[in-house]
Amino acid sequence: MHYSNALSRAPRSVVVLTGAGISAESGIRTFRASDGLWEEHRIEDVASPEGFARNPTLVYDFYNQRRRQLQSPAIKPNAAHSALARFEHNFVQAGGEFLLVTQNVDNLHERAGSESLCHMHGELLKSRCLNSGLIFEWREDLGFDSVCRCCQQRGNLRPHIVWFGEMPCHMNVIEAALTRCDLFISIGTSGNVYPAAGFGQLARYAGAHTVEINLEDTRSGFDEVVLGPAATRVPEFFNSLLQNS
Ligand code: NAD
Numbered sequence: 001m002h003y004s005n006a007l008s009r010a011p012r013s014v015v016v017l018t019g020a021g022i023s024a025e026s027g028i029r030t031f032r033a034s035d036g037l038w039e040e041h042r043i044e045d046v047a048s049p050e051g052f053a054r055n056p057t058l059v060y061d062f063y064n065q066r067r068r069q070l071q072s073p074a075i076k077p078n079a080a081h082s083a084l085a086r087f088e089h090n091f092v093q094a095g096g097e098f099l100l101v102t103q104n105v106d107n108l109h110e111r112a113g114s115e116s117l118c119h120m121h122g123e124l125l126k127s128r129c130l131n132s133g134l135i136f137e138w139r140e141d142l143g144f145d146s147v148c149r150c151c152q153q154r155g156n157l158r159p160h161i162v163w164f165g166e167m168p169c170h171m172n173v174i175e176a177a178l179t180r181c182d183l184f185i186s187i188g189t190s191g192n193v194y195p196a197a198g199f200g201q202l203a204r205y206a207g208a209h210t211v212e213i214n215l216e217d218t219r220s221g222f223d224e225v226v227l228g229p230a231a232t233r234v235p236e237f238f239n240s241l242l243q244n245s
Pocket of ligand 1 (some may be wrong): 019020021023025188213214228
C-alpha cells in the first residue's frame with residue numbers, strides 16, 4: 001500500500017505527534033475526552049493544579065498507580081512505537097530531519113528506541129521539586145514522605161506531569177520543527193487538548209502535507225486520513241514512506 005501519494009517529493013523534514021491511542025494496544029488506557037474521565041477519575045481532580053491543591057493524596061495515588069502499571073512486565077512498546085523508532089533511524093541516517101512529539105507520559109517511545117523525542121506533557125517516571133523546578137528520575141511511589149533530592153525536604157515533590165492550565169514543555173523546539181517540516185503525522189490523538197491540537201494546522205500553514213492515523217476520523221482538517229489501529233497502520237505507513245524516500 002502506498003500512502004502519501006499527495007506528496008510531490010520525498011519528505012526532508014518530518015514531525016510526528018502521538019497521543020494516548022498509540023499506547024492503547026500496549027495496554028495503557030486512553031483518556032476519554034467525551035465523558036471527561038481518565039481511569040474513572042474526573043480530569044479536573046487528577047490533572048489540574050487546583051485538583052492537586054485540593055486533594056494531593058488522590059493525585060499522588062493516581063500517578064503512583066499509573067507509574068506502577070507502566071513498570072509492570074505486561075506493558076511493552078507495540079509495533080507502532082517500534083516502527084517510528086526504525087523510521088527515525090533510517091530517515092536520519094539518510095540525511096532527513098525528524099522530531100517525535102508525544103503527549104504521552106509513558107516511556108514506550110524511548111523503550112522502542114526513539115531518540116529525537118519531546119515529552120510535551122511531562123513524564124510519569126520523573127518528579128519535580130516545587131521549590132526549584134528541578135526534575136528527577138523517579139520510579140517509586142511519590143507522596144508527602146518523599147525526600148526531594150535537591151532541597152532534602154519532604155513534601156516538596158510533585159509528579160512531572162503538565163496539568164491543564166500549565167505550559168507544555170519544549171514548545172520552542174516543537175514550534176521550530178513544525179514550521180520547518182514538510183510532512184506532519186498525527187497518531188492516536190483526539191485533537192481535544194491544545195496546543196497540540198493546533199500543531200497540524202501550524203504545519204499546514206507552513207506548507208507541510210498533514211496526515212492523521214487514528215481509529216476514527218477526528219475531522220481536524222488533515223490532508224490525508226488513515227483509519228485503523230496504530231499497531232497495524234503505523235508500520236504500514238512508515239515502511240511505505242521509507243521505501244518511497
Ligand atoms: P485521547 O484519549 O483524548 O484520544 C485518544 C485517541 O486515540 C482517540 O482519537 C482514539 O480514537 C484514538 N485511538 C484509540 N485507540 C487507538 C488505536 N489502537 N490506534 C489508533 N488510534 C487509537 O488522548 P490524547 O489526544 O493523547 O489526549 C489525552 C491526554 O491524556 C494527553 O495529554 C496525555 O498526556 C494524557 N494521557 C496519556 C496516556 C499515556 O501516556 N499513554 C494515557 C492516557 C492519557
